[in-house]
Every structure is written in structure tokens, then in C-alpha cells.
Amino acid sequence: MKTADRLLDAAQDIIQRQGYNAMSFDDVAKMVGIKKPSIVHHFPTKAALGKAVIQRYREMFGQALAGILAQPDQDLRQALEFYFGPFLELDEKGNSICLCGSLAGEFGALPDAIRTEVGLFFVDHQTWLTLILKRGAEEGIFQLSGQPNQHACLILSALQGALIVSRATAAPHYVQQIADLLKKGLVGT
Amino acid sequence: MKTADRLLDAAQDIIQRQGYNAMSFDDVAKMVGIKKPSIVHHFPTKAALGKAVIQRYREMFGQALAGILAQPDQDLRQALEFYFGPFLELDEKGNSICLCGSLAGEFGALPDAIRTEVGLFFVDHQTWLTLILKRGAEEGIFQLSGQPNQHACLILSALQGALIVSRATAAPHYVQQIADLLKKGLVGT
DNA sequence: GTCTATACAAAGATAGAC
DNA sequence: GTCTATCTTTGTATAGAC
Secondary structure (H helix, E strand, C coil), X not given: CCHHHHHHHHHHHHHHHHXXXXXXXXXXXXXXXXXXXXXXXXXXXXXXXXHHHHHHHXXXXXXXXXXXXXXXXXXXXXXXXXXXXXXXXXXXXXXXXXXXXXXXXXXXXXXXXXXXXXXXXXXXXXXXXXXXXXXXXXXCCCECCCCHHHHHHHHHHXXXXXXXXHHHHCCCCHHHHXXXXXXXXXXXX | CCHHHHHHHHHHHHHHHHCCCCCXXXXXXXXXXXXXXXXXXXXXXXXXXXXXXXXXXXXXXXXXXXXXXXXXXXXXXXXXXXXXXXXXXXXXXXXXXXXXXXXXXXXXXXXXHHHHHHHHHHHHHHHHHHHHHHHHHHCCCCECCXXXXXXXXXXXXXXXXXXXXXXXXXXXXXXXXXXXXXXXXXXXX
């Protein structure tokens, strides 16, 4: 595996566990097994490393979500289930939250370039969820009590918040409980 | 106003805007108008300052929530409305999120004493919300699709997440939209 | 209770050899 | 592409005067 990718992996892992400000070049270098100044050859600044981490994360999610949408005869309930997947995995793994949830928590301390990427991540997800929910409502699969966009924001916020609260309270299967209740809220009473 | 209280105010403000790791003695001292080493007279370490900030925050919320519960002939819908209040205010103010939401985002980088306080904050809120929802369900005011505790966790997570997403996307009245939909989810279809 | 001065470590970043 | 060495700034904390 290329050094640049291993650096991205290490940086992402630290941010998801400890936050952006707690991620230092030295920590990242030690995880990869090289010395601190060698990082600069791959990423000139910490902000550049951070930005690259989010861009890769956004792209990974973007492809996964586009892949779900592209399926013919898609089951929209199943599509939503796929969406929950990565968040459930993060919670069961423990100690890690969504990369962008972590970054957004330190928003006021972030470089501008990173703030922009984080904002785009959330908008991406809201847009995708809104589309799924709107289709589902039209097909009669979902019975929405509010606007599709509103439900999309609730799902996104609840998952991000659930990961954060779950880690701090160490409650088992916390995100799963939240996801189950969110699903119930989409099928009427 | 006592210096110790002004230090707590300043530290809390920075944590809510930028996070715990971005909060330095020097920043706090400058906001209060004293020099960095003078803080030590009031709080021996950064961890002690941080812990004191959360303890005050927990106590403030604790008293407010107990006050709502203590009201005779309480309207449970109104009680929930009161609960949403501080989160709506934070969102409208902009740039700040819940103190404990911010800290929980950096959980892996926090001193043990602070982790404990953050966990207690969330448990406090879950317990209070569960009680309100359970009573409401018994009285027929709320029609819950899941367990009261489950709804409590959803409300807490959604509000914490909404503040974080709202700040990163700069969407107007974001938390209000989430709160409205959460309320709809408690009254059946 | 606040100050100046200072110790000490860690951080992001640069220069130049290999 | 990685290294050693170094610079500069910042951060937490201490010592001791006022």
C-alpha cells in the first residue's frame, strides 16, 4: 500500500477517535512507521492532510450512495438499510464516530478548506436521503409526517448525534436502537 | 462578577465554539483580561477548569429540568417544549453547540475526569426525557412507536446532531425543523 | 489575586544530506 | 522518499515577587 494512503488511513483513524486538533504529524508518522518530516513530502501541511482525508471519505460515501441509487428495481426500505450500515458498524466497533461528525464538533477551530468539505459532506447526505424519502413517499412505501427534506435532516442528525452520545455513554447497540425507531417513524403508525 | 466565574464563562464559550483542545489558558486569560498564570490560582490545571465548566453546566441543566418536573398540573407537551428551548437558542445564536456535544466529539482526547462528567450529562438527559415520555404515554398524551427510553435517546441524539450539522451547513432554523418533526413523531399519525 | 519570568514539552514546518 | 537537525511558536505549568 502506498505511503500516502497509509498516512490518510492513520490521520482519519485519529480524527475519528480523538478529533482534528488531537491529530499531530508525529502521531500519524508513528502509526505509519516513518518520521514526522517525511509526511511533508506527501502532504505539505496539516490542513492539506486533513482536507485530503475528508475528500477521500466523501468520495467513498458518494460512490456507495450512487451505487445504491443505480440499482434497478431498488427496494427503498433496503436502500435506507444500506445507508444505516456504516453508522451501525462504527458504533459496534466502538471509540470511533463519523469523520465529519468529529470535525464538525470542532468547527470553529478548523481551517476554511476543511470547513467547506465538511459542509459538503452533510449536504451530500441530506440530498441523497431526501431523494430516497421522496421516492418512497410517492410510491406509498413511506408515510412521512413532514417534508422529505425534513426527515432527511432528522435521520442525518440523529445518526451523527447517536454515534457521539453512544461513545460517551458506552451504551450497547445504541445506534441500532435509534435506527430502529427512525424506521418506525417512516411507516406511519 | 467573580474571576472564577468569568473564567468558567470564557472557557465554556471557547469549548462550545472551537472544542476542548482548541481552548488554551492564554485564550481564556485574554478574554477575562488577566494573564495566563493567574488562572492557576483559580483552577490548578486545564483539566480542572474543564471539569468545573461541565459540572456547572450539568448543574444548571439539572436545576432547570427538575424545575419543570416539579410543576403541579404540568403540561407534558409544554415540558418537552421547554426542553427544546436551550437547543433552539444555541442554534439561533450560531457558531455554538452544546458543551457536552462538543466535548463528546473529542472524547478520545479527553482526560478521564472530563469523560465521566460528559457521560453523566447525557445519562441525566436520557433519564429526564424517559420520565416525561413515560408519563405522557400513560396519560395518553404521547403515542410512542417504541419504548420511552428509545424515544428519549432519539430526541437527545437528534438535538445534539442537529446542532453540529446546522453549524457546518449554516442552514437557517435547522434545529427548529428537527424539533418540529420529533414532536410529530410523538403524537401518532 | 495578579504579576513577570521561566521551565519544559509538543506542535507545525523548513533545510539539506542520503 | 526518507532521514537528521533545526527553527519558531504555542501550550501547560511552576517559582517567586508584589
